[in-house]
Structures are given as C-alpha cells and as structure tokens.
Amino acid sequence: MTRTFVLGALLAMVAACGSARVVNRSQYGGTIALNGDRGKAMEGAHREMAAHCGPNNYTIVQEGEVVVGQDTAARADTAANDDGSVTQTAGSSTRDATEWRVTYQCGGAPAQPQPAPAGPPGPPPAPPPGQY
Incomplete structure (x- = not known):
C-alpha cells in the first residue's frame, strides 16, 4: 500500500513538472521555450525574463506554438500464415514536432520596426512637356 502511494505521488509530481x-x-529581449506543464513552465519563464530585464521590466510580445522539426514513427509486422507463408506489413507516419515559445522585450528596448504598408504602386511619372 505504501509503495503504491509513493509511486502515485511521484507520478503526480512528474506530471506537474514544467x-x-x-x-x-539579446540585450533587448529574447525567446524562451516552455516544456511540460505550461503553468509551471511559465513561472520559470517569468523568472528568466525578470533576471534578464529586471523585475516587472519586460513585455511578452508573442506567444505560440512553433515547429522545431519532425517526428517519424515506423512500424513493421511479420506474421506466419497457416499455409507456411509469411506476410509482412509496414508503415510510417510523420508529424511536425512543436514547442510553445514566448518572445519578450525588455522595458528599455527600442520599439520593434513595423512593416511598411503594402499598397498598389502609384502611377508612373508624367513625361516632361514636349517629350514623348
């Protein structure tokens, strides 16, 4: 009974890790990857940001899932049939590997440049008078 309780408690603690x-x-901010329990991981991220920029001197400017690679799982099965023949089947699947990332800016950092507005090009300049 005690072993079961200890094992259950350890599993619960591991599940709650982040x-x-x-x-x-950089001197202006950075990016932090969160792993495991997002709430616990975010506590660690806030500690990292405060250590880098100073307490309450940072702003989270972006947060979301980022593709960091791909994972492939492969499987192969071999079965002996009643007639002595062998059947083999195989397959694989690939998915994007992702992680949650937080991008932050320190309080004294220069503002992030904004992209130029995209619009239709203006009309071509008119030729000078008397020229074609």
Missing part, C-alpha cells in the same frame, strides 16, 4: 529553456537572448 521547465523553461532560453532559446535566444
């Missing part, structure tokens, strides 16, 4: 990993950092 971590934050610095992906990149």
